[in-house]
Amino acid sequence: MDNVVDARGLSCPQPVLETLNVIKKLSSGTVTVLVDSETSKENVTRAATSSGWNVEDVTEKEGAFQIILKK
């Protein structure tokens, strides 16, 4: 039921593209995005915020970031 986008190891613009593809299909809900670079983290949060989604939480573990998006 949770939507997960695993964009680890993907380079620009793939993480943002895949995140937007998922959140465009949803009017509300929770989406978890996994990325493994600071750049992708910034890009995904910027794109999600400008699409009207909130960044609930960002956690880092083992060099990867887990971004929780909610709307």
Next chain:
Amino acid sequence: MRKNFFSSRFGIIGTGIFIGILAALLQKWGNPGNMGVCVACFDRDIAGALGLHRADVVQYMRPEIIGFVLGSCIAALFFKEFRARSGSSPLVRFVLGVFAMIGALVFLGCPWRALLRLAGGDWNAIFGILGLAVGVFAGTLFFRGGYDLGRSNSNRTGAGWIMPLIMLGFLALMFIFPQVPGEPKSGVLFYSVKGPGSMHAPLLVSLVVGLAVGFAAQRSRFCTMGALRDLFLFRQTHLFMGIVGLALAAFVTNLILGQFKPGFAGQPVAHTMGIWNFAGMALAGLAFALAGGCPGRQLFLAGEGDGDAGIFVLGMITGAAISHNFGLASSPAGVGPYGIPGVIIGFLVCIFIGFAMRKRSAVAS
């Protein structure tokens, strides 16, 4: 969590302005006309310095390029973003680098120089920038169709050090074999005694500017191709504001320094064949888009440990050697004898890669 100021809107615009001012100043300090910074031209000059091509007017180990990689490397280490990674279709990226350079040398410049040429009044750059936009737009169509070069893997830290070490090696060669006035060769390095390759700011000035730009660009993720791609693909203007900042800052600095000379004819290191300015840059734009970054961005990524970006850079240096060895590169007189076939083959190769590298699920069957 620590906030990265450079990733804000002020950060990216500030980086663009910083690069624009310094590029115009580098021209004042000795670099060729409207070429304060040009990643394609400078990679080409490095290929010449190493003797990979023997066009004697474009041979110089450009310290700006060395500084870009090392400045980015320092920023990445300082902010704990240095991460060795590779394995995302390296051979495809190499080939994209080769044809990106072939296209860029038909136009005579990378996207940075296209903006700097515009800011210096070289109206031929308008065709190049239009071509760049069309090429990047074509790239976004492939992305919409499921194009993807696949995931990279984390690698041992040493692998990430290869490109920064290559650049340190290049720098060492410049000190071991310094330029001798009037001599075309010093030890293993070639130096131009005439032409654009003979025009350069003092070594340490170029190096320090390169380090500063590399540092700022690593932090802000400055990318000229991404500026257009994000605009087309996501309607995002974040990176785009960076290139607007660069062009405006270079324009104003050029006006102040008396370097703004508007017109089509007689522009420095440029030709007036509009259609090939357009097509060369369209090929380059498509190749940059498919490879995920402009030539500058590829250097900054290589500096933070991205081996795939490093492969793209080596592809560009190889493309420069091919361009000048076999008459593909343009000159102020116009396109080279094999420039036009080179561009056509480049488009065919990029289109093949664009279709062939789609995710399985996206392939109609």
